[in-house]
Amino acid sequence: MLPSVFSLLLLLVLKAPLNGWASKPPRVFLSYRDLMESRSARSFSFGFNTSDYRILLLDQDQDRMYVGSRDYLLSLDLGNINREPLIIHWPAPLNRHKECLMAGRGRADECYNYMRVIQPLNRTHLYACGTGAYQPQCALVYRGWRSEDYVFRIVSGSLESGKGRSPYDPKQENMAVMIDGVLYAGVQVDYMGTDAALFRTMGHKLPIRSEQYDSRWLNEPLFVGSLVVSESSFKEDDKLYVLFRERSLEGENGPAMLSRIARVCLNDEGGLRSLVGKWTSFLKARLVCSVIGQDGVETSFDQLRDIFIRPTQDKHNPLIYGVFTTLGSVFRGSAVCVYSLADVRAVFNGPFAHKEGHGYQMTAYTGKTPYPRPGACAGGFSVPGIRSSKHFGEDVLRFVRTHPLMYSSVYPVNRRPLLVLSDASYTYTSIAVDRVPAADGEYTVLFLGTDRGTVQKVMILPKGDNETEGLVLEEVEVFRVPSPIKNLRISSKRHQLYVSSDAGLTQLSLHRCSGYGDSCADCCLARDPYCAWDGKACARYTPSPTRRSRRQDVKNGDPLRQCRGYNTKVDRGVSERLQIGVEGGSVFLQCDTHSPLESVTWLLQREGSQHRREVRHTTDNTDPHHLTLPFTV
Template identity: 60%
Template sequence: LPSTPRRVPTMPVVGVLLWATLLTLGWRAAHAKDHGFATPRVQLSFKELKATGTAHFFNFLLNSSDYRILLKDEDHDRMYVGSKDYVLSLDLHDINREPLIIHWPASQQRIEECILSGKNSNGECGNFIRLIQPWNRTHLYVCGTGAYNPICAFVNRGRKAQDYIFYLEPDKLESGKGKCSYDPKVDTVSALINEELYAGVYIDFMGTDAAIFRTMGKQTAMRTDQYNSRWLNDPAFVRTQLIPDSSERNDDKLYFFFREKSADSPLSPGVYSRIGRICLNDDGGHCCLVNKWSTFLKARLVCSVPGPDGIETHFDELQDVFIQQTQDTKNPVIYAVFSASGSVFKGSAVCVYSMADIRMVFNGPFAHKEGPNYQWMPYTGKMPYPRPGTCPGGTFTPSMKSTKDYPDEVINFMRAHPLMYHAVYPTHRQPLVVRTNVNYRFTTVAVDQVDAADGRYEVLFLGTDRGTVQKVIVLPRDDMETEELMLEEIEVFKVPAPIKTMTISSKRQQLYVSSAVGVTHLALHRCDVYGEACADCCLARDPYCAWDGSACTRYSASSKRRSRRQDVRHGNPIRQCRGYNSN
């Protein structure tokens, strides 16, 4: 079967139907187990994307690089972006419409000191903005690397977007130590909750002391146990998210997604992906683990393809996480992108996890090792009370108001047993999307829920290290099998660069993307690009698009039912397009 053309020319009725049948059969055949084969229905170069008029490219020529979308505020209609020496406030409707820009470089003296310390091989001696969090209704809290001397400040953004206020409060500069990493190549993750900043961060100039830190606010400053490789072993932090456990606020837990070096034998993988968690109201221990987390636990996140011989092929390096909120705030769906970068096997995958499975692992046995040369085993000894990892004042410990009230044996157990014995496996114990034997890998993921004529679909937007975005849906088939459709593959930047951050606005039907070279936003759909005939539109199988009687346009549940044609599940134009096959 020849590769799918970029745009499908119209043809006589018989030709359309024959071609449609072949293409449908061809797509099914393409869903073989060589995961590299996924042909996009539409492929757009940067130039072609521009010509559709559905994208905006941030075109203010700042002497900057390394753009990160750090906060999206739908109430203010603004998106906040950090880059080298700049903080940007951009309009969500059009990022070029009156952007508000703060220039915030490190001082000349600090830059010179940084260069003298030998750190400027790739221009790292700048102020790379890595943290933007909402402080209150009028202010943001912003931190940057400060030329290897992290610095934080409050930014006044006004009460309403129409105020067009955006400036740094000059008298409120603070040290960023424990809030933002020194090295711009090392990612920081953060959450500002009740005026307290929780951050996964490296807190020293040399980049050897990684910690999950709590600073600011009324509670004492807290961190993970220092230089304890059982807790954190050279981690790379990816995401953090508050996910409540119950209606009882004292049970609230903050989850951290990261990858870290394996401390096990040389035969094990070099890297493990992890999900860790802490209780928000953790005060540390009374005489042991003072000012250290006493509820920190972690588990392995597995994303693997089961082989015919029973041997699993693992994607071990977590790259990005997207949290899909549901009506139940306690049970969001976790989408995660992984890569495998071994010498033998290269590829990437998307795995999906449920909170029920994650909680089951955290409620299960702890991993225990008798000595350095022993195997990991489930801990079978006497379990101290309250169970390690339980939050104080919560559902199970209403009488204990602080972790300082916990018995010493609970705290000592925590210090020695931060790891759970069981790993968290994805839904159906297999990835949703897999790519192997391709010359790119996934770097980011964002998911939109779309209502179509035949049901609700999750549409995945997957950023790559080639600067493209793939738009993918995965359809259920018989016997637990699935069928993947790549609807679009789009070059989103003029100069290809790995996609660093991505966020979605269902409200505005826009996808916002950043890389080292800039920021772009594009519509979630370009229905007219699929072609000018009903069969083209139907074969696209894009849940956003339907044939409205005269063109391929955005599907709307309220539009006239009689002329609307859409078939995401089967893409059958013979049934759908009777009477519409010629233009």
């Protein structure tokens, strides 16, 4: 008697599961070779013996990017960084180079002129500084009125000392920003690197610095970045915020590195008798970036590495994105935290920190606070009657000098990190942020540089009340020889990302839509807000009133709903296959996916039945892409 024969309809469903941790595999990984073959990137080749392409300045008005490296200043075309670059060779003087070597400073190639400051002075000139083989020097650089002028040279006779503007040691981290012709710099001031300060020099304002050799103000700081904010309609309230990390002495367990945000008033003129030539408005607060584990233990990411400032509709309240890492050797991780300047401002308006009692523990100051409130700007909204900081009373200056730290800490939006990277062999080093319009809303996309020389593109997906998830869309190797990423810059005008490291410079497009696959389902499952299915290919999405021929679902990544109606070749979202089986036998099923973000679910439907049930894997085969299904009636 012949065994009975029957048929089964097997429905294969592909879906993209939510991914909340950036340490999971990316949707697409591109090696350096793959990236170059995609024709979506350019690597800058510099024929001279140089390195350390750390300083990047984008000028989208002139369509140029200015780069500082070892002994060279570069002016590059934003559209094509290899198109006729303008080059200034600026080495340290030969005698200074020899003196540096004789002093024993040449073991790690320190005895060169490493560019550490490039800032726009006006429409036609830049101000640039370098380490000068442990003798910092600065100069004016003429760049012309327009990029078409094709001019780039150091102004004759403009060379001057860079003390208080550029570090001596190229390994030291510094910060510099030019505001109305005045340079503000966070820098080590002396040769030995023992005097760190927030300096104001140049221009029409009086030179001002932080208190010298006072650990309450700055204690071995490493400067990261800054932002300038108009706090109100009064120009007198304009402030500079500086972000850094430093060694803290307020903890119960001894010194620890903590992240800080400090602020000063731009119109600060110093004190009259006390704090002469010193900031009278300097205050600082701790930045907290931490996560509570399932065991209730809090893991803190205390090492601020890089920041990105994203403007909002309220110009007084931009968002601060920060990349943080851990310091310990037991746990190695990274996190991205986002801070609202409104929350920062609330901390600076709160209680001051004060040491008192047994063991001089840090507590909130409860005594009488002098008027005007320490840290306020003279002539501003809160201090209308006092036109200059030189008119502040001695009680105000004395309080500022001894109480620069705020008692409360600044916590991130929703009091949790936006993204956490854990259990990974690498850490994040740098960040750039883009806001991308899509068919179903506007999304935040993070570009994150790593210490293994790659850049990840991570889309932040809203997940409910004050919760988000991170989807790693892409990871690319951006240099032929892997090198930790130093800086990321985005040109919204050019839709390009610029990446620098010690090894070089790479320019790449913000999207590579064709890399997701050649079907509607591939494009939809990618959930990349830059990309949409246009009926023929996965291509860049641009907002358009005609959406019928465009398929994009960033929020859900649902090809079932988006990709119906296209031919079988491009309709991989739902695939139906009729399989004939013999009772008592078995059949081997296989499904190939294109991404680690896709999951496979096997559904079985008997002939003549409308009911479908999920088929689980057999005990000896747990690979979801393959299934051995026994046929039994």
